[in-house]
Amino acid sequence: MVSPRLYELGTLSVLVASRSAWELSHGITYLDPSSPVSRNLQIGGYQGLEERWLLEKSLRIPNLPGSSSCMRLSKLLAPSFAQQLLAQVQSQSYAVDNDSVDGLPSFEYYPMINGTWSDEELGKLLQPMVQELILPYVRSRYSCEECTVAEILVRRYLSEERRTHNLHFDGHAYATVVLGLTPPDEYEGGLYIQPTPHSNSRRFVQLEPGDLFVHSFDLQHGVRLWSGSRYSLIFWIKSSPAAVATGTTPWYHRSAAEGDPDAMYNLAGQFLQGIEGEVDVMEALMCGCKIGKVSFCIMEGQSFG
């Protein structure tokens, strides 16, 4: 018979074995590798794997159920392609203007702005993947026939520059695709999602170079690095070419009218920033009031992505 002490030690070793030492010391938890719904993907000439996590968001608003999902797409792009992209983006100069999430120097580089390539060379590398993989996938996954890429940006996280990108929604994007560029053994931490207000729902996402991570406007996320450097390529997608041309966010009106609290919260942010026309504090407050406690977040000055 196993003595209680040995049994305890046995349990402890199982716990320790399932989470690495630094994972435990930093309180980091990854998306559960055993819980996604997985399927093989074939999109045009691309083949790979889709893992989809369903996320319970009900804690955002007490008594209101809600869910979102996020997907990791792997093996679709050759690691050598990601390496080529990384080499190309590392040679660019990065902006140090104020970041929209935290107001600190952004260290961003934009190869596409408002649907137009500003970096033709990177455009040549990315265009086939955008047209033949990213858009067909997003259009089909979100039943959004007209979904169109609005912005593409690179984010650089170097130790002397940036360690975090605080928790936020991508308020101006119907869907976001993040392409991992840096091997995950070159840094500790990385991109995380957080479906509820409590940080205990935070889950980090392991992205190998060439893996894609996909989520929608209603999923809060951020980046936290404890060491090393990381580059990521981000695609912000709007629901139609007209939304790209006008820089607007038409998808919120319907979701907000249907009572989606995150849509109302983001719509309030759009009114405050004047993205839906004039800056309209009254409309923003109306959205905030409808969602009760979420308006508190706006009052608290939580930033909008």
Ligand SMILES: O=C(O)CCC(=O)C(=O)O
């Ligand atoms: O760097 C990343 O992986 C994500 C950055 C992000 O969330 C953003 O730019 O909105």
Ligand SMILES: [Fe+2]
């Ligand atoms: Fe984001």
